[in-house]
Amino acid sequence: MIEALLQGFSVAMMPENLLFIFIGVLIGQVVGALPGVGPAAGMALLLPLTFGLEPVTAIMMLAGIMYGGQYGGTLTSVLINVPGEASGVMTAMDGHAMARQGRAGAALAIAAIGSFIAGLGAVLAVAVITPPLASIGLKFNAPEYFLLALLGVIAVGSLGDAPIRSLLAGVLGLLIALVGVDPLTGTPRLNFGIPALYQGIDFIPVAIGVFGIAEVLHSLERSEKVEPIRTRLKDMWLTSQDWAACRFSILRGGVIGLFVGIMPGAGASVASLLSYLTERKFSKHPERFGSGAIDGVAAAESANNAASHGALIPMLSLGIPGSASSAVLLAALILHGIKPGPMLMSTESALVWGLIASMVVGNLFLLILNLPMAPVFAALLRVPYVYLAPGILVISLVGAYAATLSMATVWMCIVFGLLGWLMMKLDIPRAPLVLALVLAPLMEASLRQALLLSLGSPMIFVERPISAVLLAAVLFALIAPIVRVMRKRP
């Protein structure tokens, strides 16, 4: 296997391949930073351009866009509080708070380092243990996904200072997720006869609205008083305390990300949420989470990058795409005349190992690209907000349009901007709404699939070992706070 990996490196290090890996990660960085245009859309756009390339070069470049997008998404999350993708919501929570304290550079740097380390670890996992890992991924199915999503939704209630407010926002998110189409029967529901609602409300207009637009609206009210965020050069970089706080967050985030990534049904967003919540449990200062904890940023970012690599495991070994971007990668294989499926690892081993080696190289490129640039990007915040705000509005609305090529999404984005602004005024946290919206479809569809699988018996949640463990975790998460309150009372 070492031999195979070395051979992979010899393929990846060919000048032409190096060039295209670099182009791939660069494009990934850019599309990741644009809200609305995710890596999957970027890959699909560039797919036709790869037809002239060797299949292995094409796949290396497209994969570069995939994981490069995870690095790029950090930029807008941290700097302007607009997560370009669902997996960036957790990064925005603490990353943007850090930016407000003038530490955007540190947040971007730790995100890059965390992503790099976790990405590298995930690549090694892909290389060493792909077949067994893929079979672990298959042990997760509807009952486990339901409990995982439920755990996430319950945990969402604990984001922010007041659980009631967070839960309120979370329930609102679940409600929004119901609009559109029944995920199992395909029956339209709650669309009120408005064509724009027929297909449901997507994550992108909601996230762009409640985060980006709401922020701008909110700033209008205090335009006189807003001062540019002061950034001193020494705050731009990581301190040794920062590093000490983050070492293990990156490790834990990477492991969680990898495991969530290999489940074909869950994705980078679930990974970053779970990792963030785990980190807060481990942290010595959980109260700082949400108001600029650097280990929160490290955990979320390393988890989403590890998950984006982990999604390749079911793709390479089973032919099942674990995410939207790995689905495009799968299509690219087919278009280049390579048949994906369980036999891919043995029939196309040069390609698979070349891809694995290219991901090591690509992650290194991204680290080199991002570390020196972190202070530069962070310096953007020195621009007074009055000048920044129109730019944020334009990026947000263009992103919303680009996501679906429809004006309806832009209007939706504005409506959610107003909602987000209202929530800011009422001091209701916004992240729970967006996270609940992301988790709800998984939760709903998998509950119903689970009950179909068991032919109606709820015992399926207890009978399956992994499911039983998750159920215990759910019960603990529900009961523990009650017990804590009971104990405090005399």
Added chain:
Amino acid sequence: MNMKLNLGAVLALGLTCTTAFAQEMRAPEGPIEFTVGSAAGGTPDVIMRTIAQIMNEEGIVENPIVIQNRSGAGHSNAYNHVLGLPGDENTLLTLASPVFTTPIVQGTPSVIDQITPIAGFVQSELMLLTTPTSEWTGIQDMVAAAQANPGAVRVAGGASGGNDHIATGLVEKAAGITLTYIPHESGGAARATFLGGNVELHFATLAEGMEQIAAGTAKPLGLLSAARRTEAGVADIPTLQEQGVDVVYTQFWGVGGPPQMDPALAAWWADKFRQATETQTWKDGLAANMQLGNFYALDEAKTYFAAEQDTFRAVLTQIGLAK
């Protein structure tokens, strides 16, 4: 609105009928959009990208072709986009089963009756798989199990009302049994459920199915085709029909123009699709993916699509999804 669209359909129908014999051809000008209702990576997307590449690279079509994924809502984003461009000369709609089934399920006017049929050019046969450890050796064993315990045999498939669901409905009807159909958001997700050993049955295209069989992760119960395949390895797999369950169902893809498309333009496109499908590159692709290349153009395509639409409506009514 409906009235207007139906009128358009009648008009388009009339025009194609009168000029089909003349086969007058006219090329479109400027870039072309192939509208695809699936996300990048879905089968319709891969098919259209492949054929667009062949058309451009082999000089069959000089106009640059762009694949536009207008995914979501059972292809209705894509077909509504094309239906909203009557007479447009630069947009074609990819026809896949959701273009037929979504209007039936949602109770909206048929799309296929409104668009301008151009060609049906690729088909995929399906096979029914079961888990590798299953005791069943043929379809009749499964039928017996389902008869003994109605609803206990489970099928993991794609979206509700989609291809897998239709195939399930056809098997249920032909064998007189009741199965439990478990819909998933994508074919990949359904395959994960099947490979995880959570259900008994799963439909796959021949290429996908043979990969699973080779890897030892699935066992075939039969083909949903009228005849066996001839390739070594596949030739051993019997059809459902020869095992006494009379189901023949093939997935197919095609292409159509907007309502009221100039018949000369439609004829030109039909000719270009014919040329592209006659290239060696295309034929090699069909062989590698074990797909069929039956070609239906213009009026033939119209008849073919209408017949398929009738099948879809019948099955969706039977499984209670038609509106």
